[in-house]
Amino acid sequence: MTQSSRKLAVITGASSGFGRATAIKLAQNGWQIVALARRVDRIESLQKELGEANCQIKGFDVRQDADIRALVDSLKSQDLSVDLLVNNAGLALGLDSADKADLNDWQTMIDTNITGLVKMTRALLPDMVAAKKGHIVNIGSIAGTYPYPGGNAYGATKAFVAQFSLNLRADLAGTGIRVTNIEPGLAESEFSLVRFHGDKNKADSIYAGVEPLTPTDIAESVFWCANQPAHVNINRIELMPTCQSFAPLTISKE
Template sequence: MYSRYDTRNLIAFITGATAGIGAAIARRLVAEGAKVVITGRREDRLQALKEELGEQACALPLDVQDETSIRTAVESLPAAFSDINLLINNAGLAQGGELSQDAELENWRTMIDTNVTGLLQITHALLPGMTERNEGHIINIGSVAGNYPAPRGNVYAATKAFANHFSLTLRADLGGTDLRVTSIEPGMVETEFSKVRYKGDEEKARGVYEGLKVLSSEDIAEAVFWASTLPPHMNINRIEVMPTAQSFNSFALYPSED
């Protein structure tokens, strides 16, 4: 008989939960009886989400770039939320939309510190507990940008290629355990992503999605829910999902002027 994992047994730790995909994942899991630890830098938004979700949620302000912040937060978890068995590495961002030769180095550093170092620091803090209990599932939110080259993607795309591939190598290292690892790699999702990328320029951000029916945060939350509630013997290695309105570019050609 086919039996899904009982969501009421899940205690999820979600990074970047103050908006968009992270908040949607928290709502989806709580609606099915799971407990969630919601984390993020914006304490006002975090507390508002905690009030919305109620007793099934624990709010932990932290910055994934700050190792001390992470360790302090994890050590302060209440007993009812301490045995994390679902880690969702969702925190991430893009900054700048320039070609590599025109990019600002500080934007590159910020993306690496958040999308790569932040992901690693959270994983490193929570993985030992999962391996000790031999129970857990790590879901990394990657991107199709990590699979296909595109102009102006440069370092953002490279950080997502890291997230996508780290998921596979982590799974290889955890072979022989009962832990699961999944990489979820979305295409265009309408969130605050473009607003952050263009540093608050709302008009420019809206223009990215104009005329397109793209994915929603709830679409990605559904993919997370599906992968995390399959029977424990099933591991989904990766999910690549794009809106129907998005497809692949052909190879660029640059005719010679000679």
């Protein structure tokens, strides 16, 4: 086994935000990283920061079966077994109400946040089960629990992630494999820039005058879950910035 005593984490969406911060946090603590994302220049600069010995990179689209197959083949050819899969790649697109939302945006969110996550999990799980070790950390969202106007398909994808995480736990009982769903609230990353299709003013206005979570806050949660002793499974963590809370239920009057 080439892997020796170092733990290996595969992180999707490592070019930005939570994924990038998680790669840095884990690498700083001795983990080997496989950093995946579509924007290769971004993961190349991450690799430069972390060092080639600590970080492999791959241009990777979680919606492409061929990319997932190539990843599995590459891990196998290096005799690497995965200790931690962070299913982080994901996005929200749009904030329009359901009757006005762009169906292509809905499809992209479903393809990425649900289908991509499911396929990644299914691809890496058999080797984890065979190795009798592994941890899957999914990045869900508070939007999977609490509805809000314009959250429609995005929130529903994250509700899927929450239930899929719990059902994975049911299937994996007795295997020693752990599953965690981390459900953050408002956090400043490229998330809003992507949601508003590159409109920077709109994206900046979301974070203006408040103190949102940071990608590092989420990386700390991933790291903490991954570092619990093997007999401890953190099922879910829900975290919000202190500035974020709940609105009353709405009653519309004619």
